[in-house]
Amino acid sequence: MSIETIKMAKLADYWNHVANRKKFNIKICSLSIKNVPLFEDADITINSALTSICGRNGIGKTSLLKLIYGILSKDICNVGIFSSSDIDNISIDIIINGEKQTFTSSLGDGLRNVEYFDASSMALKIINEINTSPNKKWMVQYIKFLSFAK
Incomplete structure (x- = not known):
């Protein structure tokens, strides 16, 4: 499994957390x-x-x-x-x-489903993942796709 695959999985996981909060x-x-x-x-x-x-x-x-x-x-x-x-x-x-x-x-x-969510640190993690990726353009396009797919 490549580093890029792992980074993409992390990024998708962050967006899943955001989507799950809407269901509370x-x-x-x-x-x-x-x-x-x-x-x-x-x-x-x-x-x-x-x-x-x-x-x-x-x-x-x-x-x-x-x-x-x-x-x-x-x-x-x-x-x-x-x-x-x-x-x-x-x-x-x-x-x-x-x-x-x-x-x-x-x-x-x-x-059970209470979580302290520090949006600023989560946003910084996502930005860091994108900025350190050699496929930065692709990741930005993926984020846009996720936001329109809902």
């Missing part, structure tokens, strides 16, 4: 944060299918996403600078297949 049937409805270091107390209601988290560098956008990931997945070791006791007062209401459920750091099992 889970929606976050609300988020409650109380007594969490570095965050103000907040009750956030999410009414949109697409929500943006905006703010200047270092304000805590990524930390917030890692906290949400840690609570939903129960992967508490990957919540960045926070310890498990720091996130005891966070609750997340989600709808799964039409049924509302509440998640906290201690309540319930983690969801």
Whole structure:
């Protein structure tokens, strides 16, 4: 198996991950944060299918996403600078297949299909794969084909 074949398989796999995310049937409805270091107390209601988290560098956008990931997945070791006791007062209401459920750091099992997806590092990997390929033009055409094939 050639290096090019392996690179093409990796590239196709990245695009499969993107396509699979569109099939999820889970929606976050609300988020409650109380007594969490570095965050103000907040009750956030999410009414949109697409929500943006905006703010200047270092304000805590990524930390917030890692906290949400840690609570939903129960992967508490990957919540960045926070310890498990720091996130005891966070609750997340989600709808799964039409049924509302509440998640906290201690309540319930983690969801199996929750993944922390760092789009910027994934994009950099894809760009690096393309740039280091001797068949760069062909790979770009393949990406265009994949995006139109759906």
